[in-house]
Amino acid sequence: MSGAGNREAVFPTRQSLGLMKSKLKGAQTGHDLLKRKSEALTNISSYAITEITRRIDEAKRKMGRVMQIAAFSLAEVTYAVGGDIGYQVQESAKSARFRVRTKQENVSGVFLPAFESYTTDGNNDFGLTGLGKGGQQVQRCRETYARAVETLVELASLQTAFVILDEVIKVVNRRDINSELDELDREEFFRLKKVQNKKQRDTAAQDAEMRLKREAAEKAEAARGATSSDKENESGTGDILGESEDADVIF
């Protein structure tokens, strides 16, 4: 029994029984809560991903429409002004009126970035564009494009959120893989330790056996050596000539 070693020392009274029961209940509740939290986190991230991808898809489609309308209004401007205003616009652009603010929102423990568009007041780079004619169309075009850009900013938020969630999920998966690998490592280590133990035991046994044999041989030799030393010399020469071996081969 493994429980015998780390059993909590409890004095067997009715009071401590009640105490222990409440402790056990608390521990179980805590464990349940933790488990539920981890499950919720995995659920939320997959839910968020589906939700975000659905909205990305939607926003991309919307972007297609909005950009088409915007392009049309620009064509109107070109027609009204009676020429291409591209060059003029590019030259007079100096300071951005339309800017974004970047912030992060904490969505169930994952920080998702969000862009927020805002316009700075006071500067108007294109005050002279369309002053001669087509001013109305220019104005309308600017508004259309501003709305289009707002859609784009929205889409960029979604997309960045997706990219970050994607990374989070990858990291989580990697963590799982790592723990799995650690587990394998531990198993392998345990196995090696076992093997080593067994080897040590085997060598110890072999050593003991060999020692016994050697001792026996030494005893026998000592006994033989006491009786005749010339016999030993003979057997030595016999070995060198290899006669005994030949005999073995024949039979």
Place this chain on the structure above:
Amino acid sequence: MAAPASAYKDRQFLAVIGDEDSVTGLLLAGIGHVTQPPDSQKNFLVVDSKTDNAAIEEAFNRFTTERKDIGILLINQHIAERIRHRVDTYTAAFPALLEIPSKDHPYDPEKDSVLRRVRRLFGE
């Protein structure tokens, strides 16, 4: 998991790589910005048939890695197509990269790098 504040705090501009009409329209919306005189960097690049891919790639690198004040990079899809390898390998969260349609080239979701990533995630 929060990115450090320095990674996104100063990113307040949009940048655009596009054909003349797209750039003009977006500039009219008021996203155009030129930095202070010594280097006077524009945050937009007009691409036409004469612009070579190296120039596009250079602008792409400038807007995505060099400049730290750009929050969103808009690029026409048909131009993204010309530097597709570069766009597909771009995975950073900031600046956000957005492929937009242009007047002559309607939007094709099949080519979008992010939507392709979405599909890969769902294993389709």
